[in-house]
Amino acid sequence: MSLDRLIEKIEQTQNPTVAGLDPKLDYVPEFIRRKCFEKYGETLKGAAKALLEFNKGLIDALYDIVPAVKPQAAYYEMYGAAGVKTLYKTQEYARSKGMYVITDAKRNDIGTTMEAYAVAHLGRVKVGNTEIEPFLGDALTVNGYLGSDGIKPLLKVCSDNDKGIFVLVKTSNPSSGELQDRLIDGEPVYEVMGKMCENWGRELSGVYGYSGVGAVVGATYPEQIKRLRALLPETFFLIPGYGAQGASAADIAGAFDKNGLGGIVNSSRGIMCAYQKQKCSEHEFAEAARREAIRMRDEIMSFVGKITING
Amino acid sequence: MSLDRLIEKIEQTQNPTVAGLDPKLDYVPEFIRRKCFEKYGETLKGAAKALLEFNKGLIDALYDIVPAVKPQAAYYEMYGAAGVKTLYKTQEYARSKGMYVITDAKRNDIGTTMEAYAVAHLGRVKVGNTEIEPFLGDALTVNGYLGSDGIKPLLKVCSDNDKGIFVLVKTSNPSSGELQDRLIDGEPVYEVMGKMCENWGRELSGVYGYSGVGAVVGATYPEQIKRLRALLPETFFLIPGYGAQGASAADIAGAFDKNGLGGIVNSSRGIMCAYQKQKCSEHEFAEAARREAIRMRDEIMSFVGKITING
Numbered sequence: 001m002s003l004d005r006l007i008e009k010i011e012q013t014q015n016p017t018v019a020g021l022d023p024k025l026d027y028v029p030e031f032i033r034r035k036c037f038e039k040y041g042e043t044l045k046g047a048a049k050a051l052l053e054f055n056k057g058l059i060d061a062l063y064d065i066v067p068a069v070k071p072q073a074a075y076y077e078m079y080g081a082a083g084v085k086t087l088y089k090t091q092e093y094a095r096s097k098g099m100y101v102i103t104d105a106k107r108n109d110i111g112t113t114m115e116a117y118a119v120a121h122l123g124r125v126k127v128g129n130t131e132i133e134p135f136l137g138d139a140l141t142v143n144g145y146l147g148s149d150g151i152k153p154l155l156k157v158c159s160d161n162d163k164g165i166f167v168l169v170k171t172s173n174p175s176s177g178e179l180q181d182r183l184i185d186g187e188p189v190y191e192v193m194g195k196m197c198e199n200w201g202r203e204l205s206g207v208y209g210y211s212g213v214g215a216v217v218g219a220t221y222p223e224q225i226k227r228l229r230a231l232l233p234e235t236f237f238l239i240p241g242y243g244a245q246g247a248s249a250a251d252i253a254g255a256f257d258k259n260g261l262g263g264i265v266n267s268s269r270g271i272m273c274a275y276q277k278q279k280c281s282e283h284e285f286a287e288a289a290r291r292e293a294i295r296m297r298d299e300i301m302s303f304v305g306k307i308t309i310n311g
Numbered sequence: 312m313s314l315d316r317l318i319e320k321i322e323q324t325q326n327p328t329v330a331g332l333d334p335k336l337d338y339v340p341e342f343i344r345r346k347c348f349e350k351y352g353e354t355l356k357g358a359a360k361a362l363l364e365f366n367k368g369l370i371d372a373l374y375d376i377v378p379a380v381k382p383q384a385a386y387y388e389m390y391g392a393a394g395v396k397t398l399y400k401t402q403e404y405a406r407s408k409g410m411y412v413i414t415d416a417k418r419n420d421i422g423t424t425m426e427a428y429a430v431a432h433l434g435r436v437k438v439g440n441t442e443i444e445p446f447l448g449d450a451l452t453v454n455g456y457l458g459s460d461g462i463k464p465l466l467k468v469c470s471d472n473d474k475g476i477f478v479l480v481k482t483s484n485p486s487s488g489e490l491q492d493r494l495i496d497g498e499p500v501y502e503v504m505g506k507m508c509e510n511w512g513r514e515l516s517g518v519y520g521y522s523g524v525g526a527v528v529g530a531t532y533p534e535q536i537k538r539l540r541a542l543l544p545e546t547f548f549l550i551p552g553y554g555a556q557g558a559s560a561a562d563i564a565g566a567f568d569k570n571g572l573g574g575i576v577n578s579s580r581g582i583m584c585a586y587q588k589q590k591c592s593e594h595e596f597a598e599a600a601r602r603e604a605i606r607m608r609d610e611i612m613s614f615v616g617k618i619t620i621n622g
Contacts, residue, residue, distance in 0.1 A: 022424065025438065033439075042439035074420055074427035078436050080445035081399050085392035106419050108454055109385055110484040113333065116385035125389050127336065128344075128353035134391035143419055145456045145479060147486035171457050173421040178458035179503065182495040189500070192490065 002206030003164040003214055003236050005138065006100045007261060009067035011309045015297045016260070018068040018102060018238075019289075020268025021058065021090060022075045023051040027272050029282035032057075048082035051075075054285070055090045058272065061286035063097035066293050070238075070266055073105035091136035102238065103137030106168060110149040118157035122165075139164040141216060141238065144193055148200070155203045155213075164204070164212040169194045169228065172218025172241030190224065191231065198232045208261065208309050210236040217255065219247030219265065226254030229262060237263035243270035243296070253303040260307035267296055313517030314475040314525055314547050316449065317411045318572060320378035322620045326608045327571070329379040329413060329549075330600075331579025332369065332401060333386045334362040338583050340593035359393035362386075365596070366401045369583065372597035374408035377604050381549075381577055384416035402447035413549065414448030417479060421460040429468035433476075450475040452527060452549065455504055459511070466514045466524075475515070475523040480505045480539065483529025483552030501535065502542065509543045519572065519620050521547040528566065530558030530576065537565030540573060548574035554581035554607070564614040571618035578607055 010016050025033065025047055033050045040046035059069065069090075076087035091101045107117040121140045124131040144151055144167045154165050170180055170190040180190040194215055201211025211234045217225050219241035228237070237255045241247045242265050255263035270277075274292035275285040321327050336344065336358055344361045351357035370380065380401075387398035402412050418428040432451045435442040455462055455478045465476050481491055481501040491501040505526055512522025522545045528536050530552035539548070548566045552558045553576050566574035581588075585603035586596040 024423075024427070037439055042441040044436075044438065044443055044445065047436075047438045072420075072424055072427075074418070074424045074431065077431035078427045078445055079438075080431075080436075080443070081392055081396035083445070084395045088392050106454070107385070108417050108419070108479075109383075110482065112335075113383055113385045116335070116383075116389045120385065120388035120391075125355075125358075125391075127355065127358045127390075128348055130353040132355055132391070134355065134389055134394070143417070143454050143456055145454055145490060146482050146484060147489035147491070149484040149486040168419075168456060171421065173457060173460040175458035175460040178507070179456060179500070180458070182500075182503065184493040184495055184500075189490070189493075189495075192493065196489070 002204050002212035003139065003210055004206045004208055005162065006068060006164065006264070007208045007210065007309060009100050010264060011307050013065055013067045014301065014307055015065060015067055016263060016304060016307065017066060017265045017267065017293070017297055017300060018070045019058065019062050019066050019271050019293060020070045020072060020266045021055050022072040022268045023054055023272065024075060025050065028054045029275070029285050031282060044080040044082040047079045048086040051079065051083065052086045052089050056093050057286045058289050059094050059097055059099065061290040062293055063099050065297065068100040068102055068264065069094045070102040070104050072268070073103065088135055095136055100138050101136060102139045102141070102166070103135065104141045106141050106143050108143035108146055108150050110146050111153065114150050115153040118154045122154070122163040123157040123161050139166060141166045141168070143168050144196060151200050155200065158204055158212050164214060166214040166216050166238040167193065167197050169197060169215040170217050170221055170224050172220045172245050176218065194228050194232050194235065197235050201234055210234055210261065214238055216240065219252050220245055222251040222254060225252065229254055239263050239265045243267050249299045249303050252300065256304050259309070260304045261309070265300055270296065313515050313523035314450065314521055315517045315519055316473065317379060317475065317575070318519045318521065318620060320411050321575060322618050324376055324378045325612065325618055326376060326378055327574060327615060327618065328377060328576045328578065328604070328608055328611060329381045330369065330373050330377050330582050330604065331381045331383060331577045332366050333383040333579040334365055334583065335386060336361065339365045340596050342593060355391040355393040358390045359397040362390065362394065363397045363400050367404050368597045369600050370405050370408055370410065372601040373604055374410050376608065379411035379413055379575065380405045381413040381415050383579070384414060399446055406447055411449050412447060413450045413452070413477070414446065415452045417452050417454050419454035419457055419461050421457050422464065425461050426464040429465045433474040434468040434472050450477060452477045452479070454479050455507060462511050466511065469515055469523050475525060477525040477527050477549040478504065478508050480508060480526040481528050481532055481535050483531045483556050487529065505539050505543050505546065508546050512545055521545055521572065525549055527551065530563050531556055533562040533565060536563065540565055550574050550576045554578050560610045560614050563611065567615050570620070571615045572620070576611055581607065
């Protein structure tokens with residue numbers, strides 16, 4: 001009913017990072033693409049099979065040192081229903097390796113429709129007398145623009161299934177300020193949203209001081225991270241924007257509390273495309289990803305210090 | 312590159328309404344469910360096949376009098392990858408019958424990720440040397456909380472593929488005001504978002520006075536509809552909240568201009584579950600849906616008057 005399982009994995013691995021799995025076909029090594037196209041043709045199924053094989057290779061290389069993966073739904077939907085099946089299979093494989101799965105889908109709606117999203121991504125659906133998990137996320141990113149009617153249906157499903165959510169608060173992109181930085185009674189919109197998270201989180205309290213309602217806070221805004229950490233003591237942060245978007249480990253330091261908890265930092269392209277950056281053979285994509293994951297962990301841990309969950 | 316094709320369909324049918332296809336399994340007549348479970352078991356596939364048969368029956372009953380359908384992605388995702396395949400098949404069937412397809416998915420992200428959503432729902436993806444449409448929407452609902460970085464990638468795809476979007480502005484739910492009604496420099500958030508739509512729309516202008524960037528504006532807030540219509544002369548409205556959520560045809564009148572254009576009103580449960588409300592046999596679900604669609608059209612047209620696209 002909270003993000004406790006994620007926090008435990010972070011402590012076990014001493015690694016507050018998450019590997020984003022955003023597999024554009026261009027990122028997939030050519031030998032994998034060729035093999036899948038030969039077998040399935042240049043079809044959505046062929047693309048989806050290639051993504052899955054790439055993801056499995058990455059998961060195999062990372063699961064013992066990285067606590068979580070974050071598949072980004074958009075890159076699976078881009079390959080149609082076949083791609084969405086690969087999202088499921090990726091979640092299934094990551095779960096089988098003990099990784100925590102954050103589905104990055106930024107879903108949002110109201111009432112029974114939001115309940116349907118909650119069931120889809122964090123719950124179980126009833127088909128006749130059978131209960132089935134449609135997707136296998138442990139946490140889901142969501143957008144809170146619609147207010148409590150969009151969040152409340154998630155809290156019940158999280159509570160029943162020991163799951164969590166991350167609400168968009170201050171996103172990492174350059175134009176995030178167009179709305180999020182505008183002032184409401186002297187307070188920026190992202191702080192108003194952040195306080196709503198802290199409030200929603202009261203229904204999903206956790207044993208390590210953080211609730212089941214986390215916030216997405218971009219690494220590219222270090223001052224805002226620091227301020228939000230002080231303002232939202234029980235809200236865990238999912239932090240995009242490290243690496244490819246230009247933020248450094250120092251920018252993120254303000255997200256963490258004295259126990260080294262408080263946030264998890266995402267890297268997607270940095271890890272997936274490490275073989276390109278390291279200029280090694282595409283057959284070594286997994287080893288390159290592992291090297292980059294270790295480098296990133298060490299860099300971030302040099303600012304975080306030891307992570308401890310018993311205070 | 313705009314919503315012109317939708318506007319033409321509305322004029323042809325003299326009907327500014329859209330049938331929401333939000334098929335919870337509970338809404339599907341028992342004889343369809345039983346047949347599909349017998350054939351495919353109590354599986355996600357069995358559920359997905361039942362939804363598809365229900366949807367096809369509804370489309371057959373509506374396509375000559377209702378200009379558009381609006382499948383809600385949540386209800387398909389709730390049945391996993393099999394359900395998402397039914398979303399595609401539903402879009403395909405509606406398109407084959409000449410209906411305009413609004414995919415209600417409220418997607419949002421930034422940069423290349425938002426581009427992936429745009430390609431998924433409104434464009435074509437490249438697989439090797441082959442271009443494929445992953446899904447078959449003519450328009451997509453999106454959430455603008457992330458600012459221009461979340462919308463710009465859509466505009467190019469809309470322009471290239473003659474598609475449109477609807478951005479959440481003032482949603483129909485009771486708690487929409489928690490953020491959307493808060494004041495920024497004396498202006499409510501929903502007006503700030505509305506003006507952003509009007510601005511984004513300049514890149515996708517249409518021949519009938521409305522751009523390719525529409526806005527979602529809830530029927531449950533008649534005063535706000537009227538005000539937004541005046542403020543956003545080139546923004547077409549997608550209007551949820553009629554019927555089940557309590558709004559009447561009179562509440563919506565303010566959305567329309569002197570030519571009877573300016574908005575399209577959604578009904579989901581009202582049409583899908585008409586057979587329950589009319590207390591007729593579940594075998595007559597399609598006829599009941601048609602009767603309700605006609606009743607709704609006539610009620611709304613009594614406020615709108617004649618729809619004309621030549622000014």
